[in-house]
Amino acid sequence: MQPIHLENVKKNYQLDKVQVSALKGINLTIEAGEFTVIAGPSGSGKTTILNLIGCVDTASEGKVVVGGKETGGLTEKQLTDLRLHTIGFIFQSFNLIPVLNVFDNVEFPLLLQNKLSPQDRRDRVAKFIDRVGLTQYAHHRPSELSGGQRQRVAIARALVTKPQIVLADEPTANLDSVTGQTIIDLMKEINAAENTTFLFSTHDHSIMNQARRIVRLQDGRIQDKA
Amino acid sequence: MTHFMVLKIAARNVFLHRMRTLVVGSILTFGAFLAVVGHSFVNGVSGGMENSTTQSITGDIQIYSEKAKDKLSVFGNMDGSPVDVGHLDSFENVSNRLMQNTDVAAVVPMGTSFATVNPGNILDHFLETLRKTFKDPQADPKDLESQKRRIRFLVQEIKKNLEGKFEEIGILSAADVEQAKINLEQVSRDTFWQDFNSQFESKIEFLANKIAPLIFDDNMIFFSYVGTDPQLFQQKFPQFEIVKGEMIPAGTRGFLFHDYFYENMVKHRIARRLDQIKKKMKDDKLTIAGSKELQDQIKANVEQSAEIYLQLGPVETETVSTKLMQLLSSQEKDFRVLIKNFLDMNDQSFQTRYEFFYKEIAPYVVLYRVKIGDVLPLSAFTKSGTSTAVNIKVYGTFRFKSFENSPLAGNFSLMDLVSLRELYGFMTEERRAQNKQIEDEMGLNDIGQDAIENLFSSSSGARPEKTSAAKKSENVELSFKKRIMGATYTPDELNKGVFLHAAVFLKDPGRRDAVIKDIMAISKQEGLGIQAVSWQDAAGFIGQMTFMMKAILNIFIGIALLLAGLMIMNSLLMAAMDRKQEIGTMRAIGAHADFIYRLFFYETLFISLLFGGVGVILGSLVVVIIGAVGIPASGDVATFFFSGPRLYLHLNPGLVFTVIAVMVVIAILATQYPAWKAMKISPLQAMQKRE
Ligand SMILES: Nc1ncnc2c1ncn2[C@@H]1O[C@H](COP(=O)(O)OP(=O)(O)O)[C@@H](O)[C@H]1O
Numbered sequence: 001m002q003p004i005h006l007e008n009v010k011k012n013y014q015l016d017k018v019q020v021s022a023l024k025g026i027n028l029t030i031e032a033g034e035f036t037v038i039a040g041p042s043g044s045g046k047t048t049i050l051n052l053i054g055c056v057d058t059a060s061e062g063k064v065v066v067g068g069k070e071t072g073g074l075t076e077k078q079l080t081d082l083r084l085h086t087i088g089f090i091f092q093s094f095n096l097i098p099v100l101n102v103f104d105n106v107e108f109p110l111l112l113q114n115k116l117s118p119q120d121r122r123d124r125v126a127k128f129i130d131r132v133g134l135t136q137y138a139h140h141r142p143s144e145l146s147g148g149q150r151q152r153v154a155i156a157r158a159l160v161t162k163p164q165i166v167l168a169d170e171p172t173a174n175l176d177s178v179t180g181q182t183i184i185d186l187m188k189e190i191n192a193a194e195n196t197t198f199l200f201s202t203h204d205h206s207i208m209n210q211a212r213r214i215v216r217l218q219d220g221r222i223q224d225k226a
Numbered sequence: 227m228t229h230f231m232v233l234k235i236a237a238r239n240v241f242l243h244r245m246r247t248l249v250v251g252s253i254l255t256f257g258a259f260l261a262v263v264g265h266s267f268v269n270g271v272s273g274g275m276e277n278s279t280t281q282s283i284t285g286d287i288q289i290y291s292e293k294a295k296d297k298l299s300v301f302g303n304m305d306g307s308p309v310d311v312g313h314l315d316s317f318e319n320v321s322n323r324l325m326q327n328t329d330v331a332a333v334v335p336m337g338t339s340f341a342t343v344n345p346g347n348i349l350d351h352f353l354e355t356l357r358k359t360f361k362d363p364q365a366d367p368k369d370l371e372s373q374k375r376r377i378r379f380l381v382q383e384i385k386k387n388l389e390g391k392f393e394e395i396g397i398l399s400a401a402d403v404e405q406a407k408i409n410l411e412q413v414s415r416d417t418f419w420q421d422f423n424s425q426f427e428s429k430i431e432f433l434a435n436k437i438a439p440l441i442f443d444d445n446m447i448f449f450s451y452v453g454t455d456p457q458l459f460q461q462k463f464p465q466f467e468i469v470k471g472e473m474i475p476a477g478t479r480g481f482l483f484h485d486y487f488y489e490n491m492v493k494h495r496i497a498r499r500l501d502q503i504k505k506k507m508k509d510d511k512l513t514i515a516g517s518k519e520l521q522d523q524i525k526a527n528v529e530q531s532a533e534i535y536l537q538l539g540p541v542e543t544e545t546v547s548t549k550l551m552q553l554l555s556s557q558e559k560d561f562r563v564l565i566k567n568f569l570d571m572n573d574q575s576f577q578t579r580y581e582f583f584y585k586e587i588a589p590y591v592v593l594y595r596v597k598i599g600d601v602l603p604l605s606a607f608t609k610s611g612t613s614t615a616v617n618i619k620v621y622g623t624f625r626f627k628s629f630e631n632s633p634l635a636g637n638f639s640l641m642d643l644v645s646l647r648e649l650y651g652f653m654t655e656e657r658r659a660q661n662k663q664i665e666d667e668m669g670l671n672d673i674g675q676d677a678i679e680n681l682f683s684s685s686s687g688a689r690p691e692k693t694s695a696a697k698k699s700e701n702v703e704l705s706f707k708k709r710i711m712g713a714t715y716t717p718d719e720l721n722k723g724v725f726l727h728a729a730v731f732l733k734d735p736g737r738r739d740a741v742i743k744d745i746m747a748i749s750k751q752e753g754l755g756i757q758a759v760s761w762q763d764a765a766g767f768i769g770q771m772t773f774m775m776k777a778i779l780n781i782f783i784g785i786a787l788l789l790a791g792l793m794i795m796n797s798l799l800m801a802a803m804d805r806k807q808e809i810g811t812m813r814a815i816g817a818h819a820d821f822i823y824r825l826f827f828y829e830t831l832f833i834s835l836l837f838g839g840v841g842v843i844l845g846s847l848v849v850v851i852i853g854a855v856g857i858p859a860s861g862d863v864a865t866f867f868f869s870g871p872r873l874y875l876h877l878n879p880g881l882v883f884t885v886i887a888v889m890v891v892i893a894i895l896a897t898q899y900p901a902w903k904a905m906k907i908s909p910l911q912a913m914q915k916r917e
């Protein structure tokens with residue numbers, strides 16, 4: 001079963017009186033364990049695609065299947081649960097909760113899931129913080145960390161629930177190229193080790209080229225499939 | 227599981243926005259503080275007012291005629307005018323019927339109204355003593371002479387005082403002034419006094435009629451009284467106790483002053499002020515040097531020093547003068563100046579002079595304008611507006627334990643219901659005619675004070691002789707009639723007669739409203755003609771006052787809390803807008819909408835409970851600490867509201883819980899709109915680029 005499957009997906013935005021077609025019929029299937037990049041210039045629809053897959057937005061037309069569930073028929077509550085249990089998010093601007101320290105930030109989705117015992121939960125959080133190399137910063141607030149460190153916290157947070165899919169919208173856009181590279185390396189490494197499905201967007205060519213599969217987006221349409 | 231995290235985030239946010247938290251928090255603290263302290267205060271006041279009202283006059287419920295013109299207000303109207311509540315015909319009927327109700331513990335018949343007594347001024351008083359001494363065969367001639375000297379001295383003082391001041395006083399017409407001057411001149415001459423003993427009746431009469439009125443001293447005592455069955459009253463108002471004198475004997479007509487009134491209104495003004503100063507110095511630790519109030523009282527005493535020197539005869543003046551000169555180590559010869567200097571006390575001299583006053587001066591002055599055992603000529607206006615007078619013996623004073631100093635509980639003096647009926651105009655024309663007839667038959671057509679006094683003081687003494695002298699056929703009827711107007715009455719006369727209203731005591735005061743309904747229903751069904759009201763309603767404006775106080779306080783608290791609530795709401799709304807991305811992120815990660823709601827709710831709850839809690843604790847501390855010491859009443863108004871010289875506060879756990887509950891309600895209310903707004907924040911907000 002493919003974790004992500006889009007069929008003729010269209011997305012229109014109403015901007016004042018003008019209708020903007022952000023996606024004009026997307027067909028895309030991503031297999032489990034793939035490390036895929038969505039590439040395209042600014043305004044090509046990368047974010048829109050990721051939002052639909054991430055169940056934070058709904059398609060105007062077509063079928064979006066995530067984790068085996070067709071999202072079109074789901075309620076707001078069900079969509080939230082789908083996000084919680086199936087998807088890990090890495091945001092462009094890290095989006096950590098400022099009043100919580102690193103440990104609490106990483107623990108946050110586990111608390112929402114409420115599936116693990118407190119002990120298991122703490123072990124899991126510690127393991128992932130260690131995985132991103134921030135053990136010694138576990139009790140620091142996000143404001144005390146560098147951009148790269150913050151994004152690594154975000155990666156730990158996205159992965160800590162062991163989601164089927166990790167989505168990242170331009171995760172390196174706010175980082176310098178060296179730091180960006182280490183983040184990509186970390187993602188790749190986890191992808192290899194955990195067989196998590198990674199889907200991320202970028203318009204940075206040097207990063208694009210490191211993906212096993214590139215989906216090129218232009219003006220709301222997929223150009224070719226690699 | 228998530229609760230802890232939500233709390234953590236909420237708490238951290240509270241600390242992150244310290245300024246806003248502090249502002250909102252201090253309003254909440256203030257509101258909670260005000261609620262606890264204010265309500266404890268108002269509860270203290272209203273509890274004191276309730277107890278001092280219900281346990282001194284109203285009972286739990288009052289009943290009165292359903293046909294009453296005015297609403298029952300036992301304390302009269304706000305302007306002091308009495309109310310017309312009609313009357314009910316037979317106490318026995320009403321009482322018997324009410325006692326069938328298992329909730330009712332007792333019914334006490336009453337009538338409340340106003341009366342005045344004019345005990346006469348100091349000259350009247352001296353003349354009366356002199357008259358008695360003349361009539362007393364065992365009297366010491368030396369005493370007689372001393373008394374005469376005293377009166378002569380007093381007359382001279384009056385003359386001296388009025389010299390050149392008649393015009394100033396301006397009460398008398400020019401002709402009267404001339405006559406008064408002539409009269410004063412006449413009684414100052416030796417000739418007037420030379421043949422005094424042989425013509426004492428006419429001389430005393432002259433002094434009493436022509437000279438005594440020249441003391442322009444308003445000596446009238448105006449008071450409220452309750453007419454009741456004194457024995458029943460004593461039994462059913464358990465706080466009742468006799469202070470001075472004795473209880474009115476059963477079946478006897480008589481009068482009791484409330485001790486508070488007696489001490490404050492009947493006692494010699496200078497003595498009363500000294501008592502008050504002493505009490506204030508002891509209880510409230512006031513000093514004369516530091517208290518304007520005490521200074522004013524000292525000043526008043528100095529100004530009214532005449533009330534002492536006018537009451538002393540020449541011999542006493544001499545005695546006191548010598549002792550005063552010693553005490554004050556003064557060479558001053560003028561007694562008036564000496565007294566003035568004596569009364570001008572300070573913190574150092576007060577105690578010794580206070581003792582000196584009671585030891586050396588008080589025995590010679592009229593310490594109480596009405597003495598226990600006196601027969602009072604009470605005057606009152608009847609319902610119909612005519613004036614009536616009743617002579618009635620003062621048996622003593624009473625008070626209500628634990629409300630000794632409550633002006634509210636001390637409002638009423640007490641007399642028997644039979645006298646009240648007469649004073650209030652319920653002596654029927656028929657009975658009046660009967661009385662007249664008895665007077666004639668018994669040769670009592672001149673009911674002088676002495677005759678009345680005999681009737682009262684020896685109710686079984688002189689009369690049987692006169693009764694036996696009457697014709698046998700009239701014997702029974704006559705003795706019955708005499709009882710009506712005499713000093714005694716039968717239980718039947720008391721119970722079968724008219725009353726104005728009655729106090730109803732309940733076994734469980736909590737059932738008050740239910741019993742009021744019951745009584746109203748029974749009255750309607752059986753045509754009893756009564757209506758029942760709560761003690762608050764019966765207390766009139768006094769009863770409304772506690773309600774008003776609570777209402778005003780709650781308005782203030784309400785405003786403070788509403789303000790706090792609005793500010794909380796506003797700041798939460800701003801927070802929701804500021805934290806769109808954070809909230810969006812949480813939602814994207816998988817937080818449900820109710821998680822966001824809780825986040826906001828806990829934040830408000832945290833602020834409300836923390837700061838509300840601080841306010842409650844501060845307020846409780848203040849109540850416990852100040853409440854135990856008591857808030858001293860400054861002035862008569864405060865004494866009235868405090869039901870005594872100090873107000874003690876009690877911390878009511880229910881109040882604390884209520885305040886905390888109100889805090890939670892505010893948290894809930896203030897959270898609704900902002901939380902709803904926050905819940906609507908889309909997870910898409912998380913994807914927006916941050917500036
Ligand atoms: N909320 C929106 N309202 C209106 N137009 C939008 C909105 N979001 C995106 N668009 C439009 O949709 C197109 C695709 O945008 P986007 O998915 O953000 O592209 P990318 O992420 O590749 O830069 C653009 O033309 C953009 O202007």
Ligand SMILES: [Mg+2]
Pocket residue numbers: 043046047048169
């Ligand atoms: Mg984009």
